[in-house]
Amino acid sequence: MKLTRKQIKTRLDAILAKYNHDNAMLVSILQDTQKEFGYLPKEVLSELAEMARLPLTQIYSVATFFKAFSLVPRGKHQIHVCMGTACHVRGAERVLQVIERELDIQPGQSDKDLQFSLDTVNCVGACALGPIVVVDGAYKGNMKTEQVKPLLESYK
Amino acid sequence: MILKKLNSPQDLEKLRAAIAGGRKTDKLSVNICGGTGCTAHGSADVVKAFQEEITRQGFTDKVEVKVSGCRGFCERGTLVTVEPRGVFYQRVKVKDVPEIVVKSVIGGEIIDHLLYKEPQTRQHFVHENEVPFYAKQMRLLMANSGRIDPTSIEDYLHYDGYTALAKALYGMKPEAIIEEVKASGLRGRGGAGFPTGRKWESTRKAPGDIKYVICNCDEGDPGAFMDRSLMEGNPHSILEGMIIGAYAIGSSEGYIYVRNEYPLAVENATKAIKAAEALGLLGDNILGSGFNFHVKINRGGGAFVCGESSALMASLEGKVGEPRAKYIRSSEKGLWDRPTNLNNVETWANVPLIINKGAKWFASIGTKGSKGTKIFSLVGKVHNTGLVEVPMGITLREIIFDIGGGIPGNKKFKAVQTGGPSGGCIPEKMLDLPVDFDELTRVGSMMGSGAMIVMDEDNCMVDIAKYFIHFLMGESCGKCVPCREGNKRMYEILCRITEGKGEMSDLDLLEEICATMADTSLCQLGASAPNPVMSSLMYFRDEYIAHIKDKKCPAKVCKSLITYNISEKCPNCGLCVKACPVQAITPIAKKQPVVLDQSKCIKCGSCYDVCKLNCVIVK
Numbered sequence: 029m030k031l032t033r034k035q036i037k038t039r040l041d042a043i044l045a046k047y048n049h050d051n052a053m054l055v056s057i058l059q060d061t062q063k064e065f066g067y068l069p070k071e072v073l074s075e076l077a078e079m080a081r082l083p084l085t086q087i088y089s090v091a092t093f094f095k096a097f098s099l100v101p102r103g104k105h106q107i108h109v110c111m112g113t114a115c116h117v118r119g120a121e122r123v124l125q126v127i128e129r130e131l132d133i134q135p136g137q138s139d140k141d142l143q144f145s146l147d148t149v150n151c152v153g154a155c156a157l158g159p160i161v162v163v164d165g166a167y168k169g170n171m172k173t174e175q176v177k178p179l180l181e182s183y184k
Numbered sequence: 185m186i187l188k189k190l191n192s193p194q195d196l197e198k199l200r201a202a203i204a205g206g207r208k209t210d211k212l213s214v215n216i217c218g219g220t221g222c223t224a225h226g227s228a229d230v231v232k233a234f235q236e237e238i239t240r241q242g243f244t245d246k247v248e249v250k251v252s253g254c255r256g257f258c259e260r261g262t263l264v265t266v267e268p269r270g271v272f273y274q275r276v277k278v279k280d281v282p283e284i285v286v287k288s289v290i291g292g293e294i295i296d297h298l299l300y301k302e303p304q305t306r307q308h309f310v311h312e313n314e315v316p317f318y319a320k321q322m323r324l325l326m327a328n329s330g331r332i333d334p335t336s337i338e339d340y341l342h343y344d345g346y347t348a349l350a351k352a353l354y355g356m357k358p359e360a361i362i363e364e365v366k367a368s369g370l371r372g373r374g375g376a377g378f379p380t381g382r383k384w385e386s387t388r389k390a391p392g393d394i395k396y397v398i399c400n401c402d403e404g405d406p407g408a409f410m411d412r413s414l415m416e417g418n419p420h421s422i423l424e425g426m427i428i429g430a431y432a433i434g435s436s437e438g439y440i441y442v443r444n445e446y447p448l449a450v451e452n453a454t455k456a457i458k459a460a461e462a463l464g465l466l467g468d469n470i471l472g473s474g475f476n477f478h479v480k481i482n483r484g485g486g487a488f489v490c491g492e493s494s495a496l497m498a499s500l501e502g503k504v505g506e507p508r509a510k511y512i513r514s515s516e517k518g519l520w521d522r523p524t525n526l527n528n529v530e531t532w533a534n535v536p537l538i539i540n541k542g543a544k545w546f547a548s549i550g551t552k553g554s555k556g557t558k559i560f561s562l563v564g565k566v567h568n569t570g571l572v573e574v575p576m577g578i579t580l581r582e583i584i585f586d587i588g589g590g591i592p593g594n595k596k597f598k599a600v601q602t603g604g605p606s607g608g609c610i611p612e613k614m615l616d617l618p619v620d621f622d623e624l625t626r627v628g629s630m631m632g633s634g635a636m637i638v639m640d641e642d643n644c645m646v647d648i649a650k651y652f653i654h655f656l657m658g659e660s661c662g663k664c665v666p667c668r669e670g671n672k673r674m675y676e677i678l679c680r681i682t683e684g685k686g687e688m689s690d691l692d693l694l695e696e697i698c699a700t701m702a703d704t705s706l707c708q709l710g711a712s713a714p715n716p717v718m719s720s721l722m723y724f725r726d727e728y729i730a731h732i733k734d735k736k737c738p739a740k741v742c743k744s745l746i747t748y749n750i751s752e753k754c755p756n757c758g759l760c761v762k763a764c765p766v767q768a769i770t771p772i773a774k775k776q777p778v779v780l781d782q783s784k785c786i787k788c789g790s791c792y793d794v795c796k797l798n799c800v801i802v803k
Contacts, residue, residue, distance in 0.1 A: 155569065
């Protein structure tokens with residue numbers, strides 16, 4: 029569903045108000061914006077630039093610099109595979125490969141019917157339980173390659 | 185209890201006494217770990233189960249259910265302590281809850297099968313501090329994290345919280361606080377180990393009316409999560425440290441910069457700020473002293489380089505997180521070109537301890553050049569993974585084998601990687617190295633933020649070096665050439681080597697790039713990036729040579745150099761046939777070994793993982 033300009037404005041207004049229109053909070057503002065719209069659509073960023081009186085180039089540079097932001101639509105379920113060192117030495121790479129194969133996508137992409145988005149993260153800080161896969165914020169620790177398929181099935 | 189703004193240290197002590205009076209010491213309680221590790225084990229369900237069971241049994245007046253911060257022993261989650269006797273249960277599941285409530289909480293019995301058992305000796309331990317994992321630790325910073333409810337300021341006050349703040353504001357001049365911190369020998373826990381007191385002093389002396397203090401909780405080092413645990417488990421200790429620091433430096437504004445990947449840390453820090461403000465421990469006219477200090481929380485966006493102080497400040501200003509050359513230190517010109525003092529979470533958490541117990545006490549712990557304790561995250565191929573807090577100067581062997589319980593699966597220890605991606609790999613012959621800032625740097629690694637990743641014989645050191653360089657290549661901000669190009673070229677060379685296409689001259693080339701990067705990079709990300717390559721070349725050169733000359737990966741990790749093979753013992757159970765994603769395995773006849781077509785095999789290892797009879801052999 030396409031949002032009207034007014035709807036976008038109302039939602040952005042609430043986010044900007046939360047941060048007292050303080051542009052130094054741009055990273056946080058973009059995080060909330062992404063949470064609100066699912067990703068960072070072009071028209072939303074243009075509107076944000078106008079409302080916050082920031083150059084669109086600055087918003088764009090920040091939105092593309094940080095890994096957390098996406099300029100393309102995301103899937104319904106967000107999969108984050110931890111690629112931290114502790115997970116790496118316990119075989120995170122192979123867990124990731126199985127997910128890539130199962131969903132037929134690479135990190136940074138979403139599958140065709142926008143069910144899943146796949147991303148890698150540097151470390152989620154639960155290193156004792158590696159390898160870790162985080163689905164929609166829920167941690168699955170000690171992942172094994174053969175557990176990937178059932179895990180994905182449970183979200184379908 | 186109604187909490188009012190406190191206007192003096194006397195008010196604070198009155199409140200503390202009231203809190204103590206309101207608590208019956210003999211009250212039964214169940215204390216459940218709510219740290220991230222235990223949450224991943226399902227501690228939230230355990231908490232709910234306890235609440236329901238206690239209500240169902242009608243014990244709500246008698247028994248209290250408490251959720252604490254991280255206790256470090258993440259391997260054994262969910263961790264539960266039954267008070268006041270302090271019986272320590274591990275690996276608690278929802279199904280164990282009714283038994284614990286009836287037998288242990290009410291009945292006072294000890295449930296044997298939930299106690300920690302030493303894997304080798306099978307000895308059982310009833311109390312937390314007797315467990316070998318904890319026995320050799322010195323938990324000064326983490327002690328309260330496992331005891332208090334991080335969302336309750338009353339809990340923090342009950343355990344002498346904000347006493348250091350009152351002492352600093354009413355009993356010490358700012359200069360005296362700086363002298364105390366200097367005398368304690370505290371060095372920054374974020375990695376570089378810069379003396380904290382000196383940093384404070386130069387920020388205090390820097391000209392300017394507006395000064396900032398920042399708490400760096402952008403813990404980007406993969407494998408390190410002590411800052412996360414402290415921020416989640418005891419946020420007030422960090423706030424108290426920051427307020428004292430701000431008073432000493434002469435700052436009235438502060439920021440906490442937290443990774444967005446740490447949602448619970450953001451939540452608990454936010455609650456802590458609100459609670460401290462409500463009591464007048466933060467904000468205007470703190471404890472009636474006339475000193476004002478405000479703290480804001482800022483979330484990171486998932487860029488490793490933002491852990492670097494100047495990049496972090498750029499990000500705080502709402503800009504791209506790129507570092508700058510530090511001809512002028514941040515203590516002179518930092519955030520918005522004003523004097524800024526940035527310290528790491530763990531550094532701030534040490535401050536109240538130093539003020540309360542004195543510099544002399546603090547300096548009595550540790551080694552000549554590194555004082556106090558350090559929290560390490562002990563992870564990877566080790567029995568007891570988790571957070572360990574030890575005095576500086578303890579040996580690697582004590583940490584890995586006494587506290588960590590050694591290597592699982594009868595495997596052989598190969599190396600321990602310290603200092604995050606830009607740290608180094610330390611081999612077995614150096615296990616008796618005392619761990620402190622200077623010793624780790626001397627052997628080609630570094631303290632970093634305290635990640636300690638244990639590797640065994642199944643880990644390939646060339647692959648590990650490649651992993652770190654790949655990581656740093658992705659995280660290099662691209663501003664300076666040596667880091668942007670150097671990491672890329674090193675990655676290409678390492679890929680070549682792991683694919684069996686390397687040449688001996690590649691090793692010289694690697695060393696040359698390393699030296700150039702170390703000398704010419706703009707910030708420490710690039711300057712320390714060569715560490716994983718240099719240290720593995722120094723201590724594990726034979727593995728590089730095996731890849732280059734013999735075209736073999738001794739640890740059987742590098743895909744291009746291994747093949748999967750089916751043993752003659754294979755009874756054709758069919759598991760691997762089903763698991764193979766590319767139909768490379770075909771059964772021939774009943775009870776006859778299956779056949780693996782090497783031309784189809786993508787070396788994913790699925791067959792190896794599912795085979796229960798060890799019939800898939802990696803060559």
